[in-house]
Amino acid sequence: MIELIPLWLLSLVGVVVADAFARPGPAQEGRVIRFVRGLWITGLVASTLFGSVLALSGNPDLAAFLTVGLAGLFTFASNAKRRVLGEPLVFSDLALLGAMVKHPQFYFSVLALWQQVLGAFALLIAIGVVAWLMEPSVTKAIAGSAIAATGAAVLMLSVRLGPWRHLAREPGLNSDVATLGLVPTLLLYWMRWRQARSRLLDQGSPASQDALAGERKAGSSDELIVVVQCESFADPTEVFAQGGISLPQLGRAKRRSAQWGNLLVSGFGAYTMRTEYGVLFGRDESELGFLLYDPYLTAQIDPARALPQKLGADRWHSLFVHPHDMRFYGRNEILPKAGFDELIGEGRFPEPEPPRGRYERAAAVAAKRMELARAASGPALIYAVTMENHGPWAPHGDASTASLISNYNRLVLAGDAMLGQLMEGFDRVDRPVTLVFFGDHRPTIPGASDPGGDRYTPYVIVPSGSRCSEPSEPPERVDLTPARLHQAILDRAAKL
Numbered sequence: 001m002i003e004l005i006p007l008w009l010l011s012l013v014g015v016v017v018a019d020a021f022a023r024p025g026p027a028q029e030g031r032v033i034r035f036v037r038g039l040w041i042t043g044l045v046a047s048t049l050f051g052s053v054l055a056l057s058g059n060p061d062l063a064a065f066l067t068v069g070l071a072g073l074f075t076f077a078s079n080a081k082r083r084v085l086g087e088p089l090v091f092s093d094l095a096l097l098g099a100m101v102k103h104p105q106f107y108f109s110v111l112a113l114w115q116q117v118l119g120a121f122a123l124l125i126a127i128g129v130v131a132w133l134m135e136p137s138v139t140k141a142i143a144g145s146a147i148a149a150t151g152a153a154v155l156m157l158s159v160r161l162g163p164w165r166h167l168a169r170e171p172g173l174n175s176d177v178a179t180l181g182l183v184p185t186l187l188l189y190w191m192r193w194r195q196a197r198s199r200l201l202d203q204g205s206p207a208s209q210d211a212l213a214g215e216r217k218a219g220s221s222d223e224l225i226v227v228v229q230c231e232s233f234a235d236p237t238e239v240f241a242q243g244g245i246s247l248p249q250l251g252r253a254k255r256r257s258a259q260w261g262n263l264l265v266s267g268f269g270a271y272t273m274r275t276e277y278g279v280l281f282g283r284d285e286s287e288l289g290f291l292l293y294d295p296y297l298t299a300q301i302d303p304a305r306a307l308p309q310k311l312g313a314d315r316w317h318s319l320f321v322h323p324h325d326m327r328f329y330g331r332n333e334i335l336p337k338a339g340f341d342e343l344i345g346e347g348r349f350p351e352p353e354p355p356r357g358r359y360e361r362a363a364a365v366a367a368k369r370m371e372l373a374r375a376a377s378g379p380a381l382i383y384a385v386t387m388e389n390h391g392p393w394a395p396h397g398d399a400s401t402a403s404l405i406s407n408y409n410r411l412v413l414a415g416d417a418m419l420g421q422l423m424e425g426f427d428r429v430d431r432p433v434t435l436v437f438f439g440d441h442r443p444t445i446p447g448a449s450d451p452g453g454d455r456y457t458p459y460v461i462v463p464s465g466s467r468c469s470e471p472s473e474p475p476e477r478v479d480l481t482p483a484r485l486h487q488a489i490l491d492r493a494a495k496l
Contacts, residue, residue, distance in 0.1 A: 086451025278482025
């Protein structure tokens with residue numbers, strides 16, 4: 001239909017313009033505009049979206065508005081994410097949409113009640129307006145379907161041809177957004193992830209139980225390994241130029257540790273799952289390729305690499321402790337396959353006290369670990385996650401930099417006190433204990449802790465238990481990636 005052409009072209013131009021505002025821009029790669037190949041993909045995606053909305057709504061004005069509006073929303077979200085976390089939007093972030101539906105309290109509890117009500121009211125109005133503007137039409141449904149099908153077909157053909165099939169062959173998120181644009185990068189990275197995941201499925205798990213049997217050492221019959229993943233835990237004196245406090249228990253742990261250093265995490269302000277995957281499954285991000293952006297999307301097909309399996313699921317009793325919904329990121333399905341015998345989630349902890357924040361207190365999680373450790377018989381692995389110092393850092397609405405630093409200091413001290421609580425508790429246990437403690441990422445605090453600088457967090461490996469002797473002198477610092485920490489835990493288990 002001829003009358004659709006102006007609005008269709010307007011949609012193409014609007015999406016390209018909206019995508020042009022996505023950061024980083026081409027200037028950061030020494031270019032004036034993005035690659036034409038990227039603009040071609042952006043236009044085809046816009047055509048596919050315009051046709052799809054037109055087919056459903058029958059209203060070409062609404063189709064053009066929603067197409068451009070969605071592109072603008074993606075650009076806004078990507079720029080906001082990059083400002084806070086240091087990287088643009090990536091395809092795996094879209095998986096969070098499902099998590100937001102399943103676990104709204106995790107994302108929206110940070111908002112005040114009036115903000116939640118206002119947001120819900122605005123969403124209802126938007127849905128009502130869209131429904132009111134819909135004009136079902138058979139002819140426009142056919143036209144829209146034709147536009148969408150043509151756009152999708154040309155798009156799928158294009159990305160498989162010479163000029164396009166060599167784009168984004170290696171992960172380089174900021175560079176690819178700068179040269180290609182946000183929309184093409186989202187699409188191409190999703191395709192590369194699917195290809196990498198398919199190759200992994202075709203290969204099967206790279207390490208079978210039989211192959212891993214050689215890694216298992218006899219060890220003692222009552223060894224205990226406790227791994228503590230402390231969310232947003234970092235040394236404030238290293239994170240903040242001013243206002244950071246020292247952590248006495250972390251200092252004590254370093255002095256009596258078998259090994260300590262910087263954990264070279266890739267995420268900043270978020271992406272707990274990247275660090276958790278590295279420590280649990282032992283794959284470095286250089287090995288993951290495009291799977292690195294959300295390795296938990298692939299973890300289910302790679303269970304033999306997990307710590308419990310490598311230690312020996314037939315001999316070790318493994319527990320995963322986290323005062324949170326285990327369905328988050330599919331832990332309830334992934335971790336049993338990884339060899340954990342029991343998942344101890346939020347139902348085993350009391351409700352957190354509102355004045356302290358929205359997460360369970362670290363001391364309560366430490367007490368649960370001590371209870372489990374005393375009850376365990378035979379070799380045991382307890383992997384625990386604690387979230388108290390994850391926030392909120394502006395519980396009373398004061399989001400000034402000084403207030404955020406003060407509240408972070410207050411909460412991170414709770415994590416530090418938990419470390420001391422565990423060391424003292426395990427020293428009284430009549431068995432060899434290895435306590436592994438690390439932070440999963442640094443906090444993001446505007447004006448004080450911003451992306452772009454150092455990202456490392458501390459880790460310590462502390463021998464405990466009545467039959468463990470402390471080192472004669474503190475060891476030198478050894479910096480590790482999360483995957484190397486995975487191997488360090490296995491090496492420690494072999495020495496117990």
